Every structure is written in structure tokens, then in C-alpha cells.
Amino acid sequence: MPVDWETATRGPTITETASIQRETIQREFTDGATAIVRGALDAGCDFFAGYPITPASPILMMMLRDLPARGGVGMQGEDEIASIGMCIGAAMTGARVMTASAGPGLSLYSENIGMAIMGEVPIVIVDVQRLGPSTGAATTTAQGDVQFVRWGTAGGFPIIALAPSTVAECYTLTMKAFDLAERFRCPVFVMADKELALTMRSVDPSRYMPVDVRDRDVVDPADTNPPPEYRYDPPEDVVPIQLFGGSHPVRFTGSTHDQQAFITKKPSIVGALNDHLIRKITDHLDEISMVDADLDDAAETLLISYGVTAGSMREAVVAARAEGTRVSALTIHSLWPVPEPAIMSAAIGVSRVVVAELNPGLYTREIERVLPHVEILSIARTDGVLISPDQLHEVIK
Amino acid sequence: MSLELLPQPTLRTESDYPFCPGCGHGPVLDALNEALVNLELAPHEVVIVSDIGCSGLSDQYFTTSAFHGLHGRSITYATGIKLIRPDLTVVVIMGDGGTGIGGAHLLSAARRNIGITVLVLNNFNFGMTGGQHSTTTPEGFLTPTTPAGNLEHPLDICATVGVNGAAYSYRGTSFDDDLPDRIAEGITTAGFAILDVWDLCTAYFVRNNKFSRRQIDSTMEALGLESGVLYRNDRPEFASAYRKLAEGQHPGLRVKTVESAAPVLLDTRRHLVVAGSAGGRVRSAARLVSLAAMRSGWWSAQRDDYPITVKSGHSVSEVIISPDEIHYSGVDKPDVLVVVSDDGLGKSGPYLESMDSGGVVYAAAGLDLPRTEAKVVTVDPASAETRIPSASLALAMVASAIHHTGLVSFESFEATAGEGSFGDKNLELVAVGTSLATS
Numbered sequence: 001m002p003v004d005w006e007t008a009t010r011g012p013t014i015t016e017t018a019s020i021q022r023e024t025i026q027r028e029f030t031d032g033a034t035a036i037v038r039g040a041l042d043a044g045c046d047f048f049a050g051y052p053i054t055p056a057s058p059i060l061m062m063m064l065r066d067l068p069a070r071g072g073v074g075m076q077g078e079d080e081i082a083s084i085g086m087c088i089g090a091a092m093t094g095a096r097v098m099t100a101s102a103g104p105g106l107s108l109y110s111e112n113i114g115m116a117i118m119g120e121v122p123i124v125i126v127d128v129q130r131l132g133p134s135t136g137a138a139t140t141t142a143q144g145d146v147q148f149v150r151w152g153t154a155g156g157f158p159i160i161a162l163a164p165s166t167v168a169e170c171y172t173l174t175m176k177a178f179d180l181a182e183r184f185r186c187p188v189f190v191m192a193d194k195e196l197a198l199t200m201r202s203v204d205p206s207r208y209m210p211v212d213v214r215d216r217d218v219v220d221p222a223d224t225n226p227p228p229e230y231r232y233d234p235p236e237d238v239v240p241i242q243l244f245g246g247s248h249p250v251r252f253t254g255s256t257h258d259q260q261a262f263i264t265k266k267p268s269i270v271g272a273l274n275d276h277l278i279r280k281i282t283d284h285l286d287e288i289s290m291v292d293a294d295l296d297d298a299a300e301t302l303l304i305s306y307g308v309t310a311g312s313m314r315e316a317v318v319a320a321r322a323e324g325t326r327v328s329a330l331t332i333h334s335l336w337p338v339p340e341p342a343i344m345s346a347a348i349g350v351s352r353v354v355v356a357e358l359n360p361g362l363y364t365r366e367i368e369r370v371l372p373h374v375e376i377l378s379i380a381r382t383d384g385v386l387i388s389p390d391q392l393h394e395v396i397k
Numbered sequence: 398m399s400l401e402l403l404p405q406p407t408l409r410t411e412s413d414y415p416f417c418p419g420c421g422h423g424p425v426l427d428a429l430n431e432a433l434v435n436l437e438l439a440p441h442e443v444v445i446v447s448d449i450g451c452s453g454l455s456d457q458y459f460t461t462s463a464f465h466g467l468h469g470r471s472i473t474y475a476t477g478i479k480l481i482r483p484d485l486t487v488v489v490i491m492g493d494g495g496t497g498i499g500g501a502h503l504l505s506a507a508r509r510n511i512g513i514t515v516l517v518l519n520n521f522n523f524g525m526t527g528g529q530h531s532t533t534t535p536e537g538f539l540t541p542t543t544p545a546g547n548l549e550h551p552l553d554i555c556a557t558v559g560v561n562g563a564a565y566s567y568r569g570t571s572f573d574d575d576l577p578d579r580i581a582e583g584i585t586t587a588g589f590a591i592l593d594v595w596d597l598c599t600a601y602f603v604r605n606n607k608f609s610r611r612q613i614d615s616t617m618e619a620l621g622l623e624s625g626v627l628y629r630n631d632r633p634e635f636a637s638a639y640r641k642l643a644e645g646q647h648p649g650l651r652v653k654t655v656e657s658a659a660p661v662l663l664d665t666r667r668h669l670v671v672a673g674s675a676g677g678r679v680r681s682a683a684r685l686v687s688l689a690a691m692r693s694g695w696w697s698a699q700r701d702d703y704p705i706t707v708k709s710g711h712s713v714s715e716v717i718i719s720p721d722e723i724h725y726s727g728v729d730k731p732d733v734l735v736v737v738s739d740d741g742l743g744k745s746g747p748y749l750e751s752m753d754s755g756g757v758v759y760a761a762a763g764l765d766l767p768r769t770e771a772k773v774v775t776v777d778p779a780s781a782e783t784r785i786p787s788a789s790l791a792l793a794m795v796a797s798a799i800h801h802t803g804l805v806s807f808e809s810f811e812a813t814a815g816e817g818s819f820g821d822k823n824l825e826l827v828a829v830g831t832s833l834a835t836s
Contacts, residue, residue, distance in 0.1 A: 026654035027691055029684075029699075038650060047481065054705070066650050068643030073480045078505035082473040085466070085502075089446075089477025092464065093485075111467055138705065166724070199726045200684075200699040202691050205652060244462050245482045249440040251456075253465040262457055263465075311724030386727040 028203045032170040032196040033058040035208070036126055037066070039174030040098050043213045045124070046072035047095035049083040051105060054138035055194040056128040059100040080108035084125070088112060091121050092252055093244045094216075096178060100126035103145050104135060106152060113187050114153035115254035117277060120230070120241070122181035122188075122216065124174070125149075129193040131384045140384035141194035143307050143358040149189045150336050157274070158281045160288055161189040161336040165310035168207035170196065173290075173333060175211035180288060182214050184281055185238055191335060193358070195386060196308045221246025228259035232269075232276040236283035282337055290333035291342040296321075299328035301396050302350040304343070304367060306332040309356050309387050316392035327396050335363065343370045354379060354395055356387050408433045408440055408460050415454055419603070421571035421596020422518050426455055429488065429516060431577035433461070436584060438486055446475040448491035448499075450525045451598075452518040455490045469499030472506045475513045483636040486584055489515040494523050496554055497532030503591075507558035509635040510588035516580065517554060517591065520598035521608075528601025535616055539605045551620065554593040559628025564588025566628045570613050571596035579626070587634040657694035661806045666719040669804055670731040670748050672741030673791045675703055675712045679737065682792040683714030685823070686799065689810040690718035698723045702744075711740040718805060734771070735798050736760040737791045759798040759835075761790065774801070780834035789826050796830030 037059055040048070048063035050056070064074035073090070077083030080101055087097040101109065106127055116123050127149060131142040149161050160180050164170040170192060177188040217240040219226050226248050231239045242250040251261035256270045264270065281288070292310075294317065295302075305313040310331040317329045330346040332339060347353055352375045355364040361378040368376050379395060381387050409430050414423045433443060443461040447453045449468035456463035466474045475487045496503055496517055506513065522540050523529040530540040532552040539546060555566040565586040567579050571594055583590030595613050602608050617624060633641075669686055673679040680701045687697040698717040704710040715728040730751040735758075736742050742764050749758065749769040756771035761778060776797050778785045785793050792814075799810050814823040 025657045025694060027657070027696075028652055028654050029688060029691060029697070034650070038652075041650065047477070049477070062650060066648045068639070069646040069648045071643070073639060075476075075480070077473070078501045081470060082476075082502055082505065085470045085473025086477035086480065088466075089464065089474035090481045091477075092474075093478045093481040095477075095481050112470070115467055139702070195700070195726060198700075200687065200701075201723060201726065202655070202687075202696045202698070204722075205654060244444050244464075244478055245441075245485055247441055249443075249460060249462040251463045251465075253463075254467060255465060261463070261465075263454075308726075311726070314724045386725065388727055388729060389725050390729070 026205065028205050029200055030167060030203055031198055031200050032164065032167050032192050033128070033198060034062065035167045035170035036100070036174045036190065036192065036197070037062040038208070039171040040124070040178070041066060041070065042210060043096065043175045043178035045096045045098050045178065046070070047087065047090040047097045048072070048099065049075040049077050049086040050099050050101060051077050051080045051083050053102050053105045055130055055198050056100045056102050056105070056126065058198070059126060059128070063098070080105040081112065084109045084112040087123055088116055088119070088121050091123055098124040098126065100128065102128050102130045103132045103148065106145060106148060110153050113159070114155060116187045117153065117157050117159065118254050119252050120185035122185050122241070124177045124181055124188050124190065126174070126190045126192060128197045129191065131382070137384055139194060141308065141358065141386065142382070142384065143193055143309065144362070144382070146191065146335055146357070146359065147362045149191065157277050158337055159187045159189060160184065160281065160334070161191055162290070162333055163191040163306040163335050164196065164333070165307055165331055167196070167201050167203045168209070169333070171208045172211060175213055179211055179213040182216050183238065183287065184284070185241060186281065191307060193308050216241060218243055224248055229261045230257065230259050230273070232272040235272065235276040235279040238280050285337055285339065288334050288337060289339035289342055291339055291346070292331040292333065293342065293346050294330070295328040295346060296326045297349065298326040299349070300326065300351050302328040302330060302347055302353045303356065303392065303396065304330045304332065304353060305356040306335060306363065309358055312387050312389045313356055313392060315389035316396065319389060319393050320396050325396060338366050338370065340370050343367065347371050347374055351375065352377065354392070356392055358382070358387065406434050408438070408443065410458050410460055412458055414458055416451060417600045419597060419599035420451070421520060422451060422455070424571045425516065425518055425576065425594050425596060426458065428576035429580055430459070432580035432584060435577065436581055443486045443488065444478055446471045446478070446487060446489045448489070448495035450492040450494050450523065452490050452492040452495070469495045469497070470502065471495060472499060472502040472513070472515065476506060476511050479511055479513050480636050480639070483512065487513040488584065489513055491515065491517055492524070493517060493519040493521060493531040493533040496552065500532070503558060504561055506589050507561040507563035510562055510564055510630070510632045512587055512589065512634040512636055514580070514583040514590040515592070517593045519554070519593055519595050520602055522598055522602045524598045524600055528598070528605060535620060540601070553622065554591065555627045558589070558591050559630070562630050562632055563591060563628065564630050564632060564634070565590035565626070566593070567591070567626045568593045568595070568622065568624045570594060570624070572610055582626070588630070588632060655688055655691040658692055659806065659809050659812070660694035661809065663693070663695050663718070663720040666717060667804055668728045668731045669716040669718070669733045669735070670713065670728060671716070671735045671737065671791060671795055672711065672713045672745045672748070673737030674740040674787070675708050675710050676788060677712060677737060677791045678788055679712040679791045680714050682795045683716050685792070685810060685813050686716050686795060686805055687718070689805045689813040692809040692813055693806045695720060696723050698726045700726055700728070711744045713741065713744050730756070732756055733798055733802055733804050734758045735791070735794050736764055736766070737794055738787070739764065742766070757798070757802055759794055761794065775836050777834045777836070781829050781832070785829060792823065792826045793830035793833065796827040797833050797835065800831040801835070
């Protein structure tokens with residue numbers, strides 16, 4: 001306890017200048033929403049459409065303020081359905097697109113997420129999670145959408161989801177999301193939450209690690225004899241995209257389709273198409289898998305977390321180690337597809353895994369699936385309050 | 398000499414339409430083809446965006462670019478395409494079903510006046526799913542979902558978009574000879590154009606209602622609806638207007654850093670909570686503390702809480718200042734709690750409960766504080782030489798608390814408060830705050 005209340009009414013107690021004058025440091029006072037916007041703009045995002053919703057609205061406002069001056073287009077749609085629809089149309093016409101919402105809006109994205117999967121559209125979707133279900137609490141944080149983004153559209157086909165755990169990671173992983181969207185032509189989610197997006201923090205600007213976002217792999221628009229729009233052989237390959245507005249007509253469809261995007265129900269073609277939609281992602285887990293493994297060979301307990309709760313985990317680990325407790329920690333940055341090899345590797349030698357998350361234990365079930373022979377403890381909170389380092393520290397003592 | 402017939406230009410594929418005998422969709426699509434040919438548009442210059450239903454099959458019978466999306470959402474995709482490439486001709490083909498489920502998009506596209514052309518193949522029912530009633534089914538007509546007759550009034554598509562800013566709206570039938578010209582007219586209109594084309598669904602609506610070409614006309618008359626070009630609005634097209642408006646705009650986002658100009662030692666993490674009322678500049682007072690901490694070379698975090706009715710009720714800011722990076726932004730136990738008003742007191746219960754004898758509460762005089770183990774310092778705003786406005790009390794009390802506790806360096810706090818356009822005013826308040834009587 002730093003405050004000397006004995007002198008509290010007498011005058012200043014802290015005026016002592018540091019005896020070792022440190023090098024002057026520059027830090028920014030900002031939040032995750034701003035970092036996400038900056039990441040998107042640095043990734044070359046030139047089209048954004050969204051609908052106001054707490055706590056994602058600051059992203060909408062910043063994108064609509066900044067895009068026109070940069071030659072891009074920012075739209076407030078009449079609803080979330082229109083917003084993601086405009087994004088998909090714009091993406092197929094060459095734009096780098098993003099939308100942002102929270103759980104209730106994600107519900108309205110659902111059908112179009114499926115269409116972006118089916119039509120192989122590169123799109124980044126930011127989910128600033130808030131406490132649900134339903135309207136829930138708009139200004140209360142949660143991590144309740146981690147399974148929703150994975151299973152939130154009909155069919156059960158894979159998507160990619162990244163989860164930043166710091167403001168600087170909001171920047172970096174948003175850029176990474178754009179890169180992965182280009183690489184795999186699919187929806188890529190950035191899973192933030194109210195606390196991460198809106199709480200102001202001092203940030204060391206050198207921590208904004210830029211990502212080299214690849215150019216879109218497109219069929220030459222001048223090509224008058226282009227290959228078919230879609231190809232499924234080999235199934236794991238992602239073919240260059242064909243955009244509207246080139247020198248040849250291009251077809252796009254959300255229905256099961258042949259290589260020329262004509263509707264078909266022929267089982268051999270539909271089977272190949274759907275196998276491709278799965279394997280183009282699952283066969284390339286190594287390109288997507290991102291974790292921060294802080295491991296101790298002698299640890300009995302491995303803590304696993306993601307997003308804002310990973311911050312509490314980091315502080316708990318520091319406190320536990322200061323007491324001599326041997327403990328390991330794994331922050332998962334790529335939630336989907338589940339980075340199974342990284343999780344298995346981090347769990348080698350531990351007798352117990354603790355998974356901390358702000359939902360009813362939603363990602364714990366993935367850990368249980370990956371580590372069927374390890375004791376797993378779920379620290380799950382759904383009362384809108386952050387899991388504190390103390391709460392985790394108690395568990396690993 | 399031999400006569401060679403030149404092939405007629407067309408944007409149709411060689412496939413026959415898949416529609417039922419007598420269905421009106423084929424003739425309307427032929428009219429669209431004729432319009433596109435007459436406008437001398439090349440296939441790659443046209444994007445046909447098709448909806449869902451029988452009309453949704455249309456794009457496959459054209460050699461143009463095509464986007465076959467979700468039910469009712471075709472206008473949204475078309476809007477995205479047009480916004481990126483205003484030079485493309487974007488034609489939406491949808492049924493009356495699509496105008497119902499996508500009603501919000503129809504309205505918004507009209508209001509924006511986005512330069513797309515919407516062709517509604519309006520046959521008064523859902524032909525692909527069994528003939529169920531739609532938003533355009535006239536009253537009294539029979540469908541499988543209105544077995545005793547439809548009770549709902551049909552949507553007047555043209556008037557709806559027409560009074561909401563659409564550049565062009567036309568109502569006609571699949572039997573109209575001038576349909577190709579009207580479609581071409583819609584396409585060449587710069588803004589949002591809609592053509593509500595009534596036609597026959599021989600599979601269901603004709604069968605269920607003994608409906609005919611003649612009844613299309615009589616129904617229109619009975620509803621008091623006219624045909625022809627009904628509404629024109631001379632408004633700027635959205636995509637062009639947006640680009641024009643964008644010229645001269647400047648990006649607002651920039652990295653603004655705080656320099657650790659006056660480093661001060663800090664041994665451990667500290668927590669401040671300022672609890673007051675909306676409009677009381679609680680957040681900006683707390684922000685000065687956060688920035689002052691950064692000026693001293695520390696890390697800080699600030700979480701603001703206020704009701705969605707931003708100008709009434711409480712406003713609470715939690716500030717953490719720390720010698721090391723902050724990964725957990727919760728404040729479980731404040732070291733200093735500043736209670737500015739009753740609204741703030743109402744939110745202070747958990748803080749007061751968590752605080753022990755090491756904590757200090759700075760409370761405005763007159764507040765009825767519950768028992769707490771923390772040291773309580775009462776600050777009397779009435780002791781100021783001039784009356785402190787309620788919107789300034791938070792800053793004055795925070796200044797008082799910082800001056801007394803040294804939670805952050807007072808010098809850094811003062812230097813931070815003095816920055817910017819409110820600097821002088823802030824410094825006055827800081828001075829007033831430090832002079833307030835405490836007990």
C-alpha cells in the first residue's frame with residue numbers, strides 16, 4: 001500500500017526524482033479499438049462497413065472518419081446484414097474489407113459468413129465481445145463468442161479466428177488477419193472484447209509489430225482466357241481469385257457450384273468442393289497456428305488462456321514464480337483452427353492444466369479434446385468481472 | 398455471292414431458361430438482354446446480382462459477370478460492387494420475396510441513391526417454395542399460406558422507393574413492349590433505379606387464383622396503382638458523391654505519444670477510482686492522472702464506466718498506475734477513492750467495502766458515506782473562494798487528493814493539466830483544489 005495516509009493531509013509525499021535518470025521513453029495512451037483500426041489501415045484495408053453497436057462502435061467511427069481521406073470507402077449499413085453484404089460485394093471487386101460488431105451483430109452476420117466461406121471471400125470480421133446471451137450487457141466484457149464464431153453459420157465448415165491479448169497485439173493480429181484472409185480466401189475473425197477494446201492503456205509504440213500482408217493473389221484482369229473461377233484439386237490448394245471489373249466476366253455464387261460457379265448438386269463435384277473448403281484450412285494449420293508459450297520444464301501446472309484473460313494469467317505467473325512456484329503458461333493467439341500440436345507440446349510433463357476464460361468454459365472443451373489424459377480445471381466467469389491474477393494465483397499455489 | 402447472316406449480338410448464353418411454361422420471367426430477362434445489347438455493353442462490364450428464388454436462377458443464362466448471393470441481400474452485394482467500381486453496370490434481379498425480406502435494403506438503397514438498377518420479377522408469390530404469399534400478394538388472393546384469402550395490403554414498391562429518394566421507378570408488366578427501353582432507361586439513370594415488373598407464376602398464383610394477363614391489369618387498377626415511369630428524383634448518385642466528398646478530407650488517426658519528461662520512482666502499483674456524475678468531467682480528470690503517471694515514466698490504464706444515457710447518472714473512472722506493464726486492468730481495491738457526488742457514491746459500495754486502513758477516501762462534504770475501514774478525508778468545496786461549478790468539482794477534488802497523497806507526482810500532474818487548450822482553466826482548478834479545506 002503506497003499511500004502514507006498519516007501524511008495524507010500534510011502535503012506531497014512523492015517528489016523524489018529518480019536518482020538514475022532513465023532514457024526518456026515515449027508511450028501512447030490508447031485502446032485496442034484504435035490499435036485494430038490502425039492495424040486494418042496499415043494492412044491496406046480500403047473498405048469497411050458496419051452498424052453501430054457497443055462496444056464495437058469506435059471502430060466503425062474511426063474507419064468511417066479515416067477511410068475517405070485515404071481513398072477508401074467506409075459505410076454505415078442499415079443493419080449488420082447489409083454491412084457484411086457490402087463487404088463481400090466490395091471484396092469480390094478488389095477491396096480489402098473489414099467489418100466489426102459484437103455478439104448480437106454477429107448473429108446477423110451468420111448467413112453471410114456462410115456465404116463468404118462458400119464463395120471463398122477474403123474478409124476480416126472483428127468481434128468485440130460483450131456479455132450475453134441476447135442483449136446481455138453492452139458495456140460488460142466477456143469471451144462468450146469463441147465457439148459462436150466457429151459454429152455460427154450452417155454447415156460446420158472451418159473459419160480462422162485470432163485473439164489478441166494486448167493492445168499492441170490488437171494491431172499485429174488485425175494485420176495478420178488480413179494476411180490470412182488473402183492466403184486462405186475465407187472469413188478471419190479478430191476476437192477482441194470490451195475490456196481490451198475500450199480500456200485505455202499506456203502502450204510502448206515499438207510493440208506494434210507490423211505484419212507483411214501479402215498482395216491478393218488474383219487472376220490477371222487482362223487475361224481474356226482465364227482459368228475457371230474455382231478449382232478443388234488438389235483440395236488443399238487455394239487458387240487465385242477472380243475479381244469483377246476485369247476484361248472477362250466473372251461468376252460468384254453462394255450455392256454449391258462447379259468450377260465455373262454454376263449451381264450443381266452432382267455429388268462428386270459438391271464433395272470435392274466441400275472437402276476443399278475444409279482442407280484448405282486444416283491442412284495448413286502450421287501457417288495459422290500462433291501461441292505464446294512461456295514454459296517451465298519443471299512445471300506441474302500449465303495455465304492456458306487467450307484474449308484479455310491471458311493478461312491476468314501473465315500477472316499470476318509472475319506472482320507465482322516470484323514465490324518459487326514452477327508453472328507454465330500458454331497464450332493462444334489463433335483460436336481456430338485449434339493449434340493442437342502447440343497445445344500438446346506445451347502440456348508435456350504437466351500433471352494439470354488450468355484453462356481461464358470469461359464464458360461458461362467454452363474453449364476448455366477444446367483443451368479437453370486435445371488433452372484427454374490430463375486433469376483439466378476450468379476457471380470460468382460469466383458475471384462480467386475479469387478473472388483476476390489473484391484468482392489464478394490461488395489455483396496454482 | 399452468298400448471304401451470310403451475322404449473329405445477332407446477345408448477352409444470353411445458349412441455354413434455355415428453366416422456367417415453367419407460361420412463366421413471365423423469361424420475357425423479362427429477354428427484355429433485359431435487349432436493353433444491355435442496345436446499350437452496347439460488353440459482358441465483363443455488367444454484373445448481374447441475383448437474389449434467391451426462381452428469379453435467382455437468372456444470372457446463369459447470361460454471359461455477363463454474375464453474383465448469386467443470399468435471399469433478400471442482393472442489393473447489399475450490388476452496393477458493395479458499385480462503391481468500389483462505379484464504372485460497372487450493376488443490375489439486381491430479384492423477386493417479390495426479396496423485396497419483402499430485404500425491405501430495409503430496398504429503402505436504404507433508394508435513400509442513398511446508389512447507382513444500381515433493380516429488376517423485380519413480381520409474380521405475387523414465392524414460386525420456388527410452393528406459392529406462399531409475399532409482400533406483394535394483393536388482398537383476398539389465395540395462396541397455400543393464405544388459404545382463406547390474404548389479409549395483408551400489398552407493398553407498393555415504386556411509391557416506397559419513389560418517396561424515399563430513388564432516382565427512377567417504373568411499374569409495368571412482362572407483356573409491355575417498351576420494357577427493354579425502360580430497363581435501358583433505368584440502367585442509364587445515374588442513381589438508384591427500380592423496375593417493378595408484374596408477371597405470371599403459372600405454377601401457383603395462376604392456378605390458385607385463376608389469374609391471367611387481364612387480371613394483372615385489373616388488379617393494378619383495383620389497387621389504384623398506375624403503370625409507367627412513376628417517380629424521378631434528381632439527386633446525386635451515392636458512389637460518385639462519396640468520392641467527391643472524400644476530396645479534401647484528412648485522416649484523423651495519428652500516434653500521439655506521452656514523453657516521460659520527468660521520471661519519478663514508483664515502488665508498487667497504485668489504484669485510483671474517481672466516482673462522480675455524468676457531465677462532471679470525471680473521465681477527463683482521471684485521464685490527467687493517467688497521463689501524469691506516464692509523464693513520470695510509469696504505465697497506466699484507465700477504465701471508464703457510465704450508463705448508456707451518457708448525460709445522466711454516474712460516471713466512474715478506474716485508474717491504475719504501475720512501475721511495470723499492466724496486463725490486468727481490473728481494480729479490486731483502490732488505494733485512493735475520490736467520491737465527487739451522490740451518483741458516484743451510489744457506485745462506490747464495492748470499493749469502500751474492499752478498502753482497508755491503508756486506503757484513503759476523498760469525499761465531498763455532505764455525502765453520506767457508509768462505514769469504511771479506509772481513512773476518510775472530507776473535502777469542502779464551499780471553502781473555495783469562488784463557487785466551484787459541478788462540472789469542475791471532479792478535477793478540483795482529484796487535485797486535492799493528489800496534492801495530499803502523492804499518488805502521482807504533483808508536478809507531473811500540474812504539468813499535464815496545464816497542457817492543451819483547457820490548460821489555463823485546468824490549472825486554476827488545480828490551484829483551487831489544493832487550497833480546499835479538508836478534515
